[in-house]
Amino acid sequence: MLDAPLPPCSRLGHVGHAKRCLSGLPSAQVELDASTMAVVFYCIGTLDLLEMLEGKTSESDRQSWRDWVWEQQTHGPNGSGFRPSTYMTPQRSPNVQEDCTSYDGPHVIMSYTALLSLAILRDDFSQLDRPGLIKFLKSCQREDGSFSTVIGSGDTDLRTLYCAFAISSMLDDWSGINVDLALQFVAKCRTYEGGYGQSPNCEAQGGTTYISVASLYLAPGSPSTRLTPPERQKTIQWLVRNQLSSGGFTGRTNKEADACYCFWCGAALQILGARELVNVRGLGQFLSSCQFKYGGIAKVPGEHPDPYHTYLSLAALSMYPPEADPTWAFGPLDPLLNARVETSNWARAHIPAR
Amino acid sequence: MSLVDRPFYSARPEWKDVEPLEQYENINPLAPILYTDEYKDATNYFRGVVRDGEKSERVLELTEHIIRLNPAHYSAWQYRYETLIALNSPLATELQLMDEIAVKHLKTYQVWHHRRLLLIQLRDPNPELKFIAQSLKADAKNYHTWSYRQWLLAYFNNDDLWSGELDFVDHMVNEDVRNNSAWHHRFFVVFQSGIRDSEKDRERVIKRELIYVKQSISLVPNNASAWNYLRGILDHNKLPYLTVQVFLEAYTLDTPPATGDIVDLENPPPSKEAQLPCPAAIELLADVHELQGAEGVGKAIDLWKSLRDIYDTIRKRYWDHRIKGASHREGV
Numbered sequence: 001m002l003d004a005p006l007p008p009c010s011r012l013g014h015v016g017h018a019k020r021c022l023s024g025l026p027s028a029q030v031e032l033d034a035s036t037m038a039v040v041f042y043c044i045g046t047l048d049l050l051e052m053l054e055g056k057t058s059e060s061d062r063q064s065w066r067d068w069v070w071e072q073q074t075h076g077p078n079g080s081g082f083r084p085s086t087y088m089t090p091q092r093s094p095n096v097q098e099d100c101t102s103y104d105g106p107h108v109i110m111s112y113t114a115l116l117s118l119a120i121l122r123d124d125f126s127q128l129d130r131p132g133l134i135k136f137l138k139s140c141q142r143e144d145g146s147f148s149t150v151i152g153s154g155d156t157d158l159r160t161l162y163c164a165f166a167i168s169s170m171l172d173d174w175s176g177i178n179v180d181l182a183l184q185f186v187a188k189c190r191t192y193e194g195g196y197g198q199s200p201n202c203e204a205q206g207g208t209t210y211i212s213v214a215s216l217y218l219a220p221g222s223p224s225t226r227l228t229p230p231e232r233q234k235t236i237q238w239l240v241r242n243q244l245s246s247g248g249f250t251g252r253t254n255k256e257a258d259a260c261y262c263f264w265c266g267a268a269l270q271i272l273g274a275r276e277l278v279n280v281r282g283l284g285q286f287l288s289s290c291q292f293k294y295g296g297i298a299k300v301p302g303e304h305p306d307p308y309h310t311y312l313s314l315a316a317l318s319m320y321p322p323e324a325d326p327t328w329a330f331g332p333l334d335p336l337l338n339a340r341v342e343t344s345n346w347a348r349a350h351i352p353a354r
Numbered sequence: 355m356s357l358v359d360r361p362f363y364s365a366r367p368e369w370k371d372v373e374p375l376e377q378y379e380n381i382n383p384l385a386p387i388l389y390t391d392e393y394k395d396a397t398n399y400f401r402g403v404v405r406d407g408e409k410s411e412r413v414l415e416l417t418e419h420i421i422r423l424n425p426a427h428y429s430a431w432q433y434r435y436e437t438l439i440a441l442n443s444p445l446a447t448e449l450q451l452m453d454e455i456a457v458k459h460l461k462t463y464q465v466w467h468h469r470r471l472l473l474i475q476l477r478d479p480n481p482e483l484k485f486i487a488q489s490l491k492a493d494a495k496n497y498h499t500w501s502y503r504q505w506l507l508a509y510f511n512n513d514d515l516w517s518g519e520l521d522f523v524d525h526m527v528n529e530d531v532r533n534n535s536a537w538h539h540r541f542f543v544v545f546q547s548g549i550r551d552s553e554k555d556r557e558r559v560i561k562r563e564l565i566y567v568k569q570s571i572s573l574v575p576n577n578a579s580a581w582n583y584l585r586g587i588l589d590h591n592k593l594p595y596l597t598v599q600v601f602l603e604a605y606t607l608d609t610p611p612a613t614g615d616i617v618d619l620e621n622p623p624p625s626k627e628a629q630l631p632c633p634a635a636i637e638l639l640a641d642v643h644e645l646q647g648a649e650g651v652g653k654a655i656d657l658w659k660s661l662r663d664i665y666d667t668i669r670k671r672y673w674d675h676r677i678k679g680a681s682h683r684e685g686v
């Protein structure tokens with residue numbers, strides 16, 4: 001079955017899906033209200049991975065997108081960063097500069113997705129409040145090394161820690177975080193299976209395993225001091241076992257395959273230097289079968305697509321392009337930041353202070 | 355999604371003193387959500403309340419309403435918690451309300467986070483175990499629910515809390531032997547949460563766990579969760595893989611061996627219905643052989659080849675990698 005020819009990648013369909021979501025989401029998606037920036041990143045990122053940003057959007061569109069993202073940069077007493085959207089922002093004259101209330105402040109995960117979105121849009125980052133962002137990260141780190149998503153919330157897990165690492169790496173400035181303490185927290189999330197859970201004592205999961213591995217390799221210094229060869233081997237083994245006979249990856253032992261785990265597990269394997277162990281053919285088969293007939297990619301065949309699974313599927317294919325079919329060819333991906341290599345180079349060239 | 359036909363806040367006299375604040379919107383918003391009028395009305399009043407810093411009973415009503423419309427609205431959750439504390443509200447009542455809301459929104463992070471905050475204040479963790487067991491009935495592999503249980507046990511860490519845990523997890527494994535969350539939880543309880551008095555005899559505990567997982571494998575051999583658990587016991591306790599060699603061998607054959615009436619607890623054979631050979635057993639047996647010199651490596655390579663060519667072809671490249679690595683090291 002895995003040898004059957006792949007149906008073509010409906011590239012224009014996926015562009016259409018991303019553009020439709022950028023223009024508006026139905027009321028049933030109200031749960032995305034507090035994470036719009038991430039949705040925006042997945043949509044713009046989809047256009048980037050398909051290399052259709054220039055061809056399928058106008059410069060004035062892209063400028064208005066940049067403006068929107070910058071509008072989410074907010075400044076408060078504990079630093080600055082990006083908020084999810086204006087969902088907590090009252091109507092006022094946009095010229096009035098006032099400190100945000102603590103319920104309308106920056107969010108670590110949204111700050112990471114905002115920086116990547118701006119890099120995709122090739123912004124010059126002249127508006128970035130770098131000292132404010134570093135101060136914000138500092139205010140979010142907790143005693144156990146983990147990070148809260150917003151200031152003053154106990155809401156903490158590994159995702160936020162990874163985003164703080166990715167931001168510091170893009171800034172090329174790690175002064176906002178205590179790296180050793182954070183790495184101790186990561187180590188506590190490791191489980192007997194070889195993967196990492198979301199918090200200490202939790203079950204190994206593909207997404208948080210990617211996040212842990214990426215954090216270990218993003219941090220300054222040598223990753224080999226943080227992961228012994230047997231540990232690395234065991235993690236690779238667990239990740240490889242997550243590829244199921246359908247070709248898709250599961251996120252946890254004995255669960256079903258899901259498109260997003262093709263990225264999370266595949267990217268972790270690439271970072272660990274084990275990309276040659278992935279069954280690329282199977283991965284392509286599974287992801288092509290998750291394509292929705294009107295564009296976008298769903299978590300499993302037959303379901304409705306969403307920006308998250310669409311972006312992550314294309315990102316997985318960028319690392320593991322199935323050789324046979326030219327519609328499935330993509331440019332290379334930087335697995336550490338989760339962006340096209342050209343985009344991550346842009347970020348690293350323009351985000352650090354000069 | 356609307357609750358009963360409740361009038362909008364803008365039509366309710368008791369909300370007249372609050373100035374509703376419309377959401378700020380850029381002329382070209384990105385990925386805007388087409389809000390319902392009900393959500394707009396409620397969040398307009400919420401922004402107004404937040405700007406004024408009001409913390410009152412009616413704020414509890416308003417935030418509950420918003421949470422029901424959008425359980426991922428983390429600001430509403432945060433403001434609600436602060437209001438509860440400011441008002442000195444009975445948190446046990448809040449917890450009861452959460453029993454109902456949690457079951458509706460099991461997959462929403464905030465629901466569980468709020469619960470943790472309440473428990474930290476209430477400091478009465480024991481009844482929670484029953485609530486968690488109940489919500490696992492709706493979704494036995496829910497990640498948030500299990501994390502919450504693990505947090506609760508580790509955070510309060512009292513003997514009473516731990517006393518029924520092995521029985522509970524045994525029940526969960528029996529309900530679905532492939533529930534990896536349950537197996538993970540067992541590992542957490544037995545090996546990674548400190549050693550309680552009843553578990554001080556570690557040799558006995560390790561032996562018990564080995565028998566437990568081998569019994570489970572003998573009934574359902576093709577279960578990755580059980581094999582990972584077995585490897586976990588060996589690795590965590592630094593036991594040589596060699597100690598399970600005899601047990602493994604029967605699972606690498608094509609048919610179950612003929613057995614007499616003697617029950618060997620250490621080495622239970624595969625059940626008669628078992629699908630054999632079992633790839634996970636072949637893999638572990640190869641790991642055992644790999645550590646036994648050149649001759650062992652030769653045997654390991656034969657096993658890996660059988661996985662590559664017949665029993666686990668999706669991981670062909672992985673088995674090739676193992677074969678290459680071992681041949682290289684041993685010069686085979």
Ligand SMILES: [Zn+2]
Pocket residue numbers: 258259260261299309
């Ligand atoms: Zn998914």
